[in-house]
Amino acid sequence: MSALPDLVAVAAQAAGAQQYPTGALYVVATPIGNLADLSLRAIHVLALVDAVACEDTRVSAQLLRHLGLHKPLLALHQHNEREAAQGLMERLQRGERIALISDAGTPAVSDPGARLVAELQTAGLRCVPIPGASSTLALLSVAGDAQAQGFRFAGFLPPKGEARAQALAGLADARDTVVLFEAPHRIADLAAELAQRWPQRRVTLGRELTKQFETLRTLNCAELPAYLDSDAHAQRGEFALALHAEGEPVSEGLPAAAEQTLVLLLEELPLKQAVALAARLSGVARNSLYARALELKQAQ
Numbered sequence: 001m002s003a004l005p006d007l008v009a010v011a012a013q014a015a016g017a018q019q020y021p022t023g024a025l026y027v028v029a030t031p032i033g034n035l036a037d038l039s040l041r042a043i044h045v046l047a048l049v050d051a052v053a054c055e056d057t058r059v060s061a062q063l064l065r066h067l068g069l070h071k072p073l074l075a076l077h078q079h080n081e082r083e084a085a086q087g088l089m090e091r092l093q094r095g096e097r098i099a100l101i102s103d104a105g106t107p108a109v110s111d112p113g114a115r116l117v118a119e120l121q122t123a124g125l126r127c128v129p130i131p132g133a134s135s136t137l138a139l140l141s142v143a144g145d146a147q148a149q150g151f152r153f154a155g156f157l158p159p160k161g162e163a164r165a166q167a168l169a170g171l172a173d174a175r176d177t178v179v180l181f182e183a184p185h186r187i188a189d190l191a192a193e194l195a196q197r198w199p200q201r202r203v204t205l206g207r208e209l210t211k212q213f214e215t216l217r218t219l220n221c222a223e224l225p226a227y228l229d230s231d232a233h234a235q236r237g238e239f240a241l242a243l244h245a246e247g248e249p250v251s252e253g254l255p256a257a258a259e260q261t262l263v264l265l266l267e268e269l270p271l272k273q274a275v276a277l278a279a280r281l282s283g284v285a286r287n288s289l290y291a292r293a294l295e296l297k298q299a300q
Contacts, residue, residue: 002116004013006048007043007067008043008044008067008068008069009066010040011040011041011043011047011068012044012047013039013285014040014041014044015040015043015044015045016044017075018041019202020045020048020097020128021097021126021128022095022096022097023093023094023095023096023097023125023126024092024097024098024125024126024127024128025053025088025092025098025099025100025116025117025120025125025127025129026044026045026049026097026098026099026100026128026129026202027100027106027107027108027113027117027127027129027130027244028045028046028099028100028101028107028128028130028132029042029106029107029130029131029132029133029134030042030063030101030102030103030104030105030132030133031104031132031133031137031210032104032105032134032135032138032209032210033208033209033210033214034133034210034211035063035066035105035287037125037132037210038132038133039130039131039132041043041253042128042132043067043257045099046067046069046071046099046101047067047069048097049071049096049097049098049099050071050072050091050096050097050098050150051071051072051073051074051091051096051099052064052071052072052073052074052098052099052100052101053073053074053075053076053084053088053098053099053100053101053116054073054074054075054076054100054101054102054103055075055076055077055101055102055103055107055111055112056075056077056292057073057075058215059103060073060101060103062123063101071173072101072143072163074087074088074098074151076088076100076112076113076116077112077284078112079229081112081113081115081116082115083243084116085115085116085119085120088120089120089123089125090115090287091117092120092125093123093125096140099130100113100116104258105133105134106131106132106134108172109136109155110156110181111151132261134265135181135206135209135210135238135240136153136179136240138181138206138209138240139179139204139206139209139216139240139241139242140177142204142206142216142220143177143204143218143242143244144204144218145177145202145204145244145245147244147245148175148176148177148244148245149175149176149245149287150176150177151176151177151178151242152174152178152179153179154167154178154179154180155179155181156179156180156181156182157180157182157190159186168193168197171243172197172198172246174243174246175246175287175290175291176243176245177242177243177244177245178242178243179240179241179242179243180240180241180242180243181238181239181240181241182239182240182241183238183239184235184236184237184238184239187228187233187235187239188225188228189230191221191224191225191228192225192243193298194221194224194243195221195222195223195225197221198243198246199220199221199222200220200221200222201220201221201243201244201246202218202219202220202221202244203218203219203220203221203242203243203244204216204217204218204241204242204244205217205219205224205227205239206239206240206241206242207234207236207237207238207239208237209238209240209290211237213233213237214243215234221243229242245287246286246287251275254284254288254289254292255282255284255292257266257282257290258278258282258284258289261278261281262274262275262278262282262289262292262293262296263296265277265278266293266296266297271293271297274293275289275290
């Protein structure tokens with residue numbers, strides 16, 4: 001512990017030259033498991049602010065103790081965000097600096113904070129991002145989905161019912177990698193759903209990312225349920241999944257006949273139906289047709 005105040009001093013030396021305006025909310029990313037992933041800039045901001053708004057005061061108090069810091073903690077979670085926002089706004093208007101942190105990762109991304117940020121921006125108050133470790137980007141970096149055109153963050157799906165079924169259906173025909181989060185008590189259900197819908201689609205499973213028992217595995221969705229059943233520990237911890245893009249990479253141009261077919265179908269049908277039918281008629285990859293259909297719609 002004696003070396004930690006020196007770490008705060010090192011952080012101040014490394015990050016202190018940048019301006020840190022008063023009357024601003026600092027949205028600070030915290031480690032997703034490995035404390036060493038906390039940036040020097042984040043440490044400096046936590047040392048600088050007047051108070052810390054946090055998802056769970058017990059978790060955040062422990063983080064600050066590791067750094068040798070003592071700050072007033074203000075609870076801000078999914079049940080009180082609207083009410084807490086008013087008090088934070090008043091403090092910022094008085095010129096205070098406030099840090100917003102969640103239990104792990106970046107606030108306002110599958111964690112509380114988005115409503116607070118929106119209200120502060122509406123009031124003309126400044127919100128400053130302090131980036132850090134990200135389970136989404138960590139997983140994407142080792143997923144190896146070379147054919148994806150980008151990625152889409154879906155986060156936690158609705159837990160059950162029609163809303164969940166619709167959310168899963170919305171992941172079909174994706175040209176992008178889709179990143180999902182799931183809790184340990186629902187990971188088996190999600191694995192079964194993915195295996196049923198897309199047995200041959202590739203998925204990269206990340207468990208306990210950055211932690212001591214981190215596990216990464218890429219396999220077909222059909223293999224996912226058996227993999228989770230193969231080990232007593234496989235369903236423990238927090239999960240991030242990268243559902244790989246489907247189909248062939250988008251080509252630079254379509255065959256003339258396929259393009260003509262697509263143009264005619266778009267005149268009569270909604271985009272997705274036109275693409276699906278054009279794929280059946282032409283034999284061209286649906287991803288390529290979909291990308292061209294979007295270009296044609298934008299041109300109109």
